Amino acid sequence: MSRLALSALLVLSLASPARAYRTSEDSLANQRAGITGRIAYEPLPVPYAIARPSSEVPEDALLAATRAAFETWVEPACSALRVEHRGRTTTPVRYGDGQNVLEWVESGWSARGFGSFTIGVTTNQLAGVGDRWTISESDMELNGEGYRWVIDGGEPDADPVDVQGLVVHEAGHFLGLLHTCERSAFDGAPACAPFDETPTMAPVYTGEEQRTLTADDIAGICYLYPAPPPPPIDAGVAPPDAGAPSDAGSVAPDAGSVASDAGAAPEDRGGCACRAVPSPAPRLPALLLLGLALVARSRRTNRG
Numbered sequence: 001m002s003r004l005a006l007s008a009l010l011v012l013s014l015a016s017p018a019r020a021y022r023t024s025e026d027s028l029a030n031q032r033a034g035i036t037g038r039i040a041y042e043p044l045p046v047p048y049a050i051a052r053p054s055s056e057v058p059e060d061a062l063l064a065a066t067r068a069a070f071e072t073w074v075e076p077a078c079s080a081l082r083v084e085h086r087g088r089t090t091t092p093v094r095y096g097d098g099q100n101v102l103e104w105v106e107s108g109w110s111a112r113g114f115g116s117f118t119i120g121v122t123t124n125q126l127a128g129v130g131d132r133w134t135i136s137e138s139d140m141e142l143n144g145e146g147y148r149w150v151i152d153g154g155e156p157d158a159d160p161v162d163v164q165g166l167v168v169h170e171a172g173h174f175l176g177l178l179h180t181c182e183r184s185a186f187d188g189a190p191a192c193a194p195f196d197e198t199p200t201m202a203p204v205y206t207g208e209e210q211r212t213l214t215a216d217d218i219a220g221i222c223y224l225y226p227a228p229p230p231p232p233i234d235a236g237v238a239p240p241d242a243g244a245p246s247d248a249g250s251v252a253p254d255a256g257s258v259a260s261d262a263g264a265a266p267e268d269r270g271g272c273a274c275r276a277v278p279s280p281a282p283r284l285p286a287l288l289l290l291g292l293a294l295v296a297r298s299r300r301t302n303r304g
Helices: 028-032 059-072 163-174 207-211 215-224
Strands: 046-052 083-088 101-105 120-129 132-143 297-302
Touching: 046 059, 059 083, 059 163, 059 207, 120 163, 132 163, 163 207, 163 215
Parallel strands: 046 083, 046 101, 101 132, 120 297
Antiparallel strands: 120 132
16 A cells, blocks of 8 residues: 655654654754643643635535544543534634634645645644643644545545545644654654554555554553543442453553654655744744754744
């Protein structure tokens, strides 16, 4: 089965069995800028709306596929993530306006600075809150000019593109995950090795396969949005179902696991894109997080 290489948001490799997923804190540029720790949305839920749907598919079906894509990341029992689908909006993508927007761009794609082979671009803005960093805004731009889109029947070679499969991948970036690896070194990202099981956040587009999360994707989202620990059990009172097996999915992954740190540069052909276009921050100098070749972009602002 052919696969279209994604030149996407940030990166990490499956070389480390302990942890292959990658988040914003794994970016070497972020680390040099003092951006560390778990970087995710707070408070929850994470809202999002669709400004311009694709003209190639029925709007109701597209809204349903988009909702299903985001809800895929909510399903793991080990995660506390919640999202809020707000349907349509008349506000287009505008970086820095505080609105989380998805937009199918059917003209002027290259004028936005995106490569013709790029299927989607997710731009995150990071905000400093005290001594922590959070995601303050995400915008997703999808290439409706260079690619055909369908609700069912999406092909691994991106002809046509499956709405739900591609949006699941971009929603991972939207929520704070980076690529698991890149095909050549960039920003400390490991080079991709052959996949035994291709994670949704790998830098390849696999069509409808990408609708489903792998164990690595689940570990990543549960690290960013861990479920609270269960309440302590009173030693004097037996739990109602003491003999029932525990839910293995309720245990968050080890936050202390370390990702391997090689590197990989983005490819010419891609599905998601990751460019850093930071805005000035009072405490930090403006800094490119990923370089202009990447597709998913990060913008940083400071809010006390």
